[in-house]
Amino acid sequence: MTDLDVIPTLSPEEIAEIEHEVALIPRRDSAAIDALMIVQRHRGWVSDSSLKAIAALLEMSPEELDGIATFYNLIYRQPVGEQVILFCDSVSCWLRNGDGVKEKLSELLGIDYGQTTADGRYTLIPVPCLGACDRAPVMMVGDDLHTHLDDCDLASLLTCEANHD
Ligand code: FES
Structure with missing residues (x-):
């Protein structure tokens, strides 16, 4: 099997979107992050077979691409919940009880960073600022930014998000 044999793992739409990005830059491998994001947008996450197919399309090794994918915590290398919660884990939020809010959130959802709720609804991920x-x-939560978080409001906030869908 050649590297090119794995490209059919990607859909024609995914390949077209990646080639569109490649056409904008001088080197194929410079489109690595865009290509990973495109596939993630279509599939929710980037599996090993998708990663190999993207690497072949960009003429780079899967190991090289995996190094890039694992460096960025917004590229998901395992399945995530229906909604991803990106919780700020940086200094301004720490100073305003971010840790306390995160503890309450973990308690409500029954998960810690990097985990998905048993019902598959939420995945909790720490992000810098x-x-x-x-x-x-x-x-x-998904595409919605929630500010001035208060641990007392979290339960109703998550209920609102659930009704939002
Ligand atoms: S430190 Fe939390 S938003 Fe900037």
Whole structure:
């Protein structure tokens, strides 16, 4: 099997979107992060076979691409829940009881960082600064930014997010 044989693992749409990014830059491997994000947007995460297919398409080794994928914590190398909670784990949020809010969130969901709830609904991931330090503590649930978090409000906030879908 040649490296190119694994490319069919990707859909024609995924390949077209990746090739569109490749066309904008001088080197194919420079599109690595964009390509990983494209596949993740289509599939929710990047499996080993997807990773190999992307690497072949970008003419790089799977090991090289995996090094990039694992460096960025927003590339998911294992399945995640229906919604990913990105919880800010940086100084401005710590100073405003971010740790306390995170503890309460973990207690409510029954999971810690890197884990997914038993019902498959949420995955909790720590992220460095979400860029809303003046409104700390902060987290994102899916595409929604939640600011001025208060551990008392978390349960109702998660209920609202669940009804939001
Ligand atoms: S430190 Fe939390 S948003 Fe910046």
